[in-house]
Amino acid sequence: MRLTEAIHLVGGGVWGGMGLSPGPDCNCYLVECGGAWVLVDTGSGVGASPAAIAAHIEAAGARTDGLTAILLTHMHGDHAGGAAHFARASGAAVYASGLTAEVLSRGDEEASAVAAAKNAGIYPADFRLQPLSGIAPMDDGEVLRFGDTTFTAIATPGHCNGHLSFVVSVAGRRDLIAGDAVxxxxxxLVQATAxxxxxxxxxxxVKLAGLPDIDGLFPGHGAFTISGAKRHFDEAASHARALRLPPGV
Ligand SMILES: [Zn+2]
Incomplete structure (x- = not known):
């Protein structure tokens, strides 16, 4: 589903998603970068979700085995559980924070809160976080370029440690793929996790509210906005500056 000239929604399941895929998947975004294709977050990897997400990737005009790169906002299973599947299917380079890379390399279900989510019934009991090694670590402010598009990592911890958001810049647009930061x-999205x-x-x-000239906000769950992202950042920051968190999503 095309959202902007460059950004497609290719996954989003039953857990605060748009019903594009059947599992507990976050919103998964495919970015068309002038001949290169970048998948940001991979969904859960549960059951038929990878196949459903692959079908949406193909409907966007890309191929799963033609992905150039995979970027992960954070280590939670609904965002990164499918990373090993899509990395193997595509051979694409995978990027995430250093902490996310470390946790996923050992398939650590405790650190990634997958174990807690299974206990809560969010993920099926037989779900296994597949280990994925070789993820390239990204630091705050680091920029990757694919085709005509740049991706700038913004460290946005809080929802969990090692969380990144990405500013996607191309042809005069600047959009934020926010994961679960806002x-x-x-x-x-506050969770009772360690x-x-x-x-x-x-x-x-507050940091995101200070980013200049962001057009669209594309979060990990629920609704997105194509323009006027600052209004949404400012609303979050107004709560944060008053030492409280905004209402839950
Ligand atoms: Zn999360």
Whole structure:
């Protein structure tokens, strides 16, 4: 589903998603970069989800085995559980924060909160986080270029440690793929997990509100906006500056 000239929505499941794929998948975005294709977040890898996401990738005009790169916002299973599948299917280079890379390399279900999510019934009991080694670590402010498009990593911890958002810049547009750092109307996603840090989340929201000239906000769950992202960042930051978190998504 094309959202902008460059950004397609190719996954989003039953857990706060758009019903594009059947599993507990985040919103997965495919970015068309003038001949290169970059997948940002891979969904859960549960059941028929990878096949459904692959079908949306092909409907966008790309091929799963033709992906250039895979970027991961964070280590949670609904965002990164399918990473090993898509990395193997495509041979694409995978990028994430150093911490996300380390946790995924050992398929660590405790650190990635997959074990907690299974206990909560969010993921099926037989779900296994497939280890994925060789992820290239990205630091805050680091820029990758694919085709005519740049991706700038923005460290946005709080929802969990090692969380990145990505500013996607091409042809005069600047969009933020935010993962679970901030949502439409500046909403938040606080979870009762060991590394969810309200103070860090608030600081990340203030940081995002300071990004210049962002057009669209494309979060990991729920609604997105094609223009006027700053209004949503400012709403989040107004709560954060008052030492509280915005309402939940
Ligand atoms: Zn998450």
């Amino acid at each position: 949502f439409w109307r500046g909403r938040s 590394d969810c840090d309200p103070a860090a989340m608030a600081a990340s929201m």
